[in-house]
Amino acid sequence: MSFSLSGPFPFFFNDEWERSIVLRFGSYERSRKSGAHFKIPFVEKAVTVPVYEDSVDVMKQEAITKDNIPVEVDGVVFFNVKDTTEDVKDCIVNVGDYEKQTLNYATSILRDLVGKKELDELLQKRDEIGDEIQEKLDGRTDSFGVKVKDVEIQNINIPEKMERAMAAEAEAERNRRARRTNAQAELEASVKLRQAAEIIGDKGYRMRTLQTLDSVAEENSTIVTFPTELVGGMTSGDTEKGLQDVLDNVSDIDLSSFDIGGMEDMDMDDVKEKVEDKMEEI
Template identity: 30%
Template sequence: MNVNGILSTILALDGGGSTAGKWIAAIVVPAILIAIAVRNIRIVPQATDFVIERLGAYIATWHAGLHIKYPFVDRVSRIVSLKEKVADFQPLDVITKDNVTLQIDAVLYYQITDSRLYTYGIENPIIAMENLSATTLRNVIGDLELDQTLTSRDLINARMRLSLDEATGPWGIKVNRVELKNIIPPKEIQVAMEHQMKAEREKRENVLRAEGEKEAAIRVAEGEKAASILRAEAKKESAIREAEGQAAAILKVQEATAQGLLMLKSVAADPPLLALKSLETLAHVADGKATKIIIPSEIQNLSGLLMSLKEVVKDDTSVESGS
């Protein structure tokens, strides 16, 4: 039974003048009014819009909060979520500028910014975005070669986002991001790319090995250089020490010679004794190793030498007899 029927029954009972009818009317009518009021009080959740129509025409958009609509004339046409959504489309075959067929699938992150435009702007907006993204992707990839397509994901994402965002603006949709999930080239190109990557890896490995060997050779050369320097320094130090030792020895000999000369000079050595020492020295000189002997002029006078020796012997004899 509808509301009109209930009201008619209540009025009939009330018109009959029965006490029961009055009590029923007093209870039922307020209950019906409360039910109608409660039914037309709506609470809109956060990040949600209600599109309201009055007698079939758009009248308002309700945002988060408490709202009351007119009964029987207002209705909620559409409940729109304002949260960011993800649209994952099927893989699409596209052709690059150098006529290579690729299979690419993209993901769209979009958000509804105008519930009225989203409701009345286009029929089936998700299908429209899928078709629009397909045409946009074909246009973008058609301007790029294979190598550029494989290495320019960010460029493709940015160009697609700008194009889609501009086209979906009149629909109340904002495209926040576009991401390419997979770029799948033909099988033969995949094999060629694998060979190329293998060659690149081997090249890098050879370069690294050569650099390592070079570094090792440099380290060995530096070590040998340091060792040579240390050996030269040690040899130099040894030569210096040896020269210092020889110089010290020569100095000691010279000092001893000078000391001997000073001692001879200090004592009053008589001529006969000096003559005897000269003969002893001459004997050492003529020890058979020399082929020539140079006799000083002081001892060339043999007679004077003999007389001197005689005096020396005489003096020795006198000393012995006196003792």
């Protein structure tokens, strides 16, 4: 922001970050940098501007994206008056308020650019969009001696319904990736299991069943279902056939109170005798 100094004082002072022009009867006369300077009282006036980097906030702007979604966007512009005699003169003479003019241009360019972008691009490419705004804005402000150094997009607000829809879409994408990862893991495990089965024989598939049972047991369940074919597969072929024959013969009898503890360690004659005794009791 520029300020002027006139009146009866013949001297004015500039700090290191300040530059001035001297107007005589309202017309440009000369430029001055830092230090103490002389002016003719009541005839000449000094107008001073800072040349350090400054910033201005771009307030929330309502706009509609290319895919017809209403959004609110705000940001911040970083700029400075270029430290040359001609640029200092231009920022005072060519425009009434260079800071306000910079903000107006930034607002206009931001709204125009948002309307040319889809929402996904707006959310994912903030830095690229900021650079594009900076390039266009710098071209506009060059005429009055201002250098735009950077433009940052700070907040992009979208309707609440759209936020929920985007959250649901993101959740679905995470689930899809999780299923894909699990499927890949199952594929790798099946390949390894097949290799193991080829080494240990035709009962290698039971390794996978045991792994599943182990996973179920880790869930602190009080009941674990144990496949009967797995029990049979863990005994000899004759024992498995013998047990099946016995069970087929007594399939219609309630044996819920029958203690079969240790049966698998008996030979077939002992098993048959024990079952027959129980049937006679019934």
